[in-house]
Amino acid sequence: MSITSASLPDLLAFDDPETLPALAPGIDLPRAQAAIAEFLRALGRDETDPHLLDTPRRVAAAYAEMLTPRETSWTTFPNDDGYQGLVLVKDIPxxxxxxxxxxxxxxxAHVGYLPGERLFGLSKLARGVExxxxxxxxxxxxxxxxxxxxEDTLAPRGVGVVMEAEHxxxxxxxxxxxxxMTRTSVFTGLLSDDGPLRGQFPH
Ligand SMILES: Nc1nc2c(ncn2[C@@H]2O[C@H](COP(=O)(O)OP(=O)(O)OP(=O)(O)O)[C@@H](O)[C@H]2O)c(=O)[nH]1
Ligand SMILES: [Zn+2]
Structure with a gap:
């Protein structure tokens, strides 16, 4: 089986090669494909089984996809109206x-902050989780x-991040x-102390 980086679009199986995202640094798809083929052999699997023939490519592409965040721009806006309340996006899968x-x-994930001088576009909170x-x-x-x-991007007055996940x-x-479900949480700044604002986070 030949493995070449020229077959990247095939490896990732995206419909339109133009939308092929850059892979996260360090991901070597051909090498991952070869390693999965070896892994299957080590598990005693028959690599000539028709269902397994293309599995190394699929698994390498699947892990590459799961390890590569989608590219985005990180739009922020000035907080011209001086909004002081909590901005909270809940239930981000x-x-x-x-x-x-x-x-x-x-x-x-539930992600919120108390704005300072800048506001994030709301979708960016979900993209930040990704x-x-x-x-x-x-x-x-x-x-x-x-x-x-x-904290680093917005310099807000407080940040809260709560994540609940099944492993x-x-x-x-x-x-x-x-x-x-495992719940983890980080609260900073004015959200550090338990109070009504922090109470808006699912708990
Ligand atoms: N703290 C933390 N532990 C995790 C996370 N994901 C998995 N683990 C744990 O990592 C630990 C690894 O423990 P080991 O004893 O080295 O591995 P293991 O023999 O496979 O452990 P078991 O899962 O108990 O069978 C396990 O207790 C997992 O539950 C995570 O996100 N955070
Ligand atoms: Zn684990």
Whole structure:
């Protein structure tokens, strides 16, 4: 089987090669494809089985996609009206990959901030979650990274990030406790103290 980087659009199986995103730094699709082929052999699988023939390509492309955030612009606006209240986007669906088992964890994020001089376009809060979730992660680090990014980008008066997720490494294997949800949270600035504003976050 020949593996060339020229077949990138095929590897990712996007309909339109023009929309092919740049892959996250360090991802080498042909190498990943070869490694998955070897992994299947190590699991004792018959690589000539028709259903398995294209599986190394598919798996490499799937992991590349799950590890590459979509590109976006990070639009902010001046807070001309001096809005002082909480901006909170709730129930942002996200998925990530557990750094320990390479299995998905998925759930929802609630991301909010108390504006200073700048406002984010609302969609950017959801895109910010994706920016850090499309990585090999642990949930605590992911939550902290989203909070740090908001702090660094907006210099708001406070930030709150709450993430709730089910880890497939706990559901499908090991302890096998399907349905358990792990909640992590980071609150900074004026949201550090528990109070009515912080009470607007799901708890
Ligand atoms: N803190 C934290 N732990 C995680 C996360 N994702 C997975 N883990 C845990 O990482 C741990 C790895 O533990 P090990 O004992 O080295 O691995 P293991 O033998 O596969 O553990 P079991 O899952 O208990 O079978 C497990 O307890 C997982 O539940 C995460 O996002 N944060
Ligand atoms: Zn895991």
């Amino acid at each position: 996200f998925h990530s990959l557990c750094q320990h088992h390479l299995l998905p964890f998925r759930g929802v 920016l850090f979730a499309r990585d090999l992660q642990v949930q605590e680090r992911l939550t902290q990274q989203v909070a740090d990014w908001l 497939m490494c706990m559901s499908l294997r090991g302890v096998q406790t399907a349905g358990t």
